Amino acid sequence: MDNHRTNDDLKANAVLFWPTELVRTEEKSSVIPLLIETQDKFISLLHVADQSPSCWKSVLSTTKDFPMNLFLKHLMVLTDLGGEKLKRFKTELPAIFPDSEMYFAWSGQDCVYKFKTLGKKCSWDNKNLAVDGGNLLTPVDLTSEMEDVIMLLMHGATSTNVGLPDVIGQKCVIGTLLGDKAALDTFVRQRYIWVSRITGGATSNRLGYLAQNYVKERLQTILPDWDFSQRSIPGISQNAGRTNIAFDIVGQSPQRVYCAIEVSFQVTTNSVIERKAGQAQARQSFLHKYHHHIAYVIDGAGNFERSSALSTICQYSDCTVTFKDSEIQELANFLDDIGNPK
Numbered sequence: 001m002d003n004h005r006t007n008d009d010l011k012a013n014a015v016l017f018w019p020t021e022l023v024r025t026e027e028k029s030s031v032i033p034l035l036i037e038t039q040d041k042f043i044s045l046l047h048v049a050d051q052s053p054s055c056w057k058s059v060l061s062t063t064k065d066f067p068m069n070l071f072l073k074h075l076m077v078l079t080d081l082g083g084e085k086l087k088r089f090k091t092e093l094p095a096i097f098p099d100s101e102m103y104f105a106w107s108g109q110d111c112v113y114k115f116k117t118l119g120k121k122c123s124w125d126n127k128n129l130a131v132d133g134g135n136l137l138t139p140v141d142l143t144s145e146m147e148d149v150i151m152l153l154m155h156g157a158t159s160t161n162v163g164l165p166d167v168i169g170q171k172c173v174i175g176t177l178l179g180d181k182a183a184l185d186t187f188v189r190q191r192y193i194w195v196s197r198i199t200g201g202a203t204s205n206r207l208g209y210l211a212q213n214y215v216k217e218r219l220q221t222i223l224p225d226w227d228f229s230q231r232s233i234p235g236i237s238q239n240a241g242r243t244n245i246a247f248d249i250v251g252q253s254p255q256r257v258y259c260a261i262e263v264s265f266q267v268t269t270n271s272v273i274e275r276k277a278g279q280a281q282a283r284q285s286f287l288h289k290y291h292h293h294i295a296y297v298i299d300g301a302g303n304f305e306r307s308s309a310l311s312t313i314c315q316y317s318d319c320t321v322t323f324k325d326s327e328i329q330e331l332a333n334f335l336d337d338i339g340n341p342k
Contacts, residue, residue, distance in 0.1 A: 253339030
């Protein structure tokens with residue numbers, strides 16, 4: 001195969017749209033589809049959990065197919081308070097709730113909730129709360145940590161304790177909407193419209209990383225003696241040597257021959273390939289100066305709409321292939337050739 005490809009040649013050998021295998025892998029790692037699918041039931045549960053600040057416990061305990069960890073995940077997404085922030089709150093809140101008691105207002109009443117896990121060693125991170133990607137698929141009964149976090153996320157906005165972080169007062173408002181069906185319905189649905197927009201880009205990014213990992217894993221299988229674990233090449237740096245240049249993938253042969261590999265799979269057109277094209281000539285020249293190489297794996301219908309950028313990449317690439325298995329095999333052949341010079 002001629003290492004310098006044309007746009008038409010690449011497109012004729014391209015996949016163009018995300019392979020089903022990658023899409024399924026991304027779906028398994030993403031909880032958003034599950035949350036969107038169950039938002040109607042989540043709203044209906046809140047509609048009937050309006051008899052007391054903690055009525056949600058009895059409602060959920062008699063509900064099938066809506067586990068406590070899924071309920072908690074909905075609250076975390078709606079308040080935009082994830083495991084990292086909650087883990088930090090776990091260390092800060094004991095000073096704000098010295099007796100582990102949160103005083104708050106609900107439906108015109110003064111209420112108090114006594115936290116069960118403040119001051120204890122347990123964490124409020126995603127894993128311990130059973131709300132990360134893998135755990136969310138397994139129903140989990142209510143734990144003390146989960147109950148504490150649910151009560152904070154639902155009623156934190158009306159807490160009268162002095163010194164509560166502003167973000168809790170601004171975002172933990174679900175409890176104030178209980179009993180007002182129209183307001184609650186509007187709030188949840190509008191929030192999920194926002195979440196869908198945000199996660200649309202995040203899904204594309206995750207698929208991009210999965211594409212990189214797929215290429216890396218395929219190359220590692222074909223070339224088991226090569227090292228694909230690094231993202232930089234010794235001595236290849238910028239800012240007067242202060243910062244190593246990062247590549248999507250770096251292959252190192254047993255003889256310490258290096259090849260940088262850039263991966264771009266874009267179904268919808270965006271500027272990623274333009275950025276890579278803008279760097280292509282300088283990067284190839286710099287790498288060649290030190291007897292290294294650079295290759296590109298380019299695919300996706302969006303990338304082929306940027307014909308000028310694609311042509312530039314082909315011009316300044318030592319090997320350009322698409323995402324097809326046969327093409328990645330060609331890249332492996334190229335690496336094998338440069339790694340074992342005759």
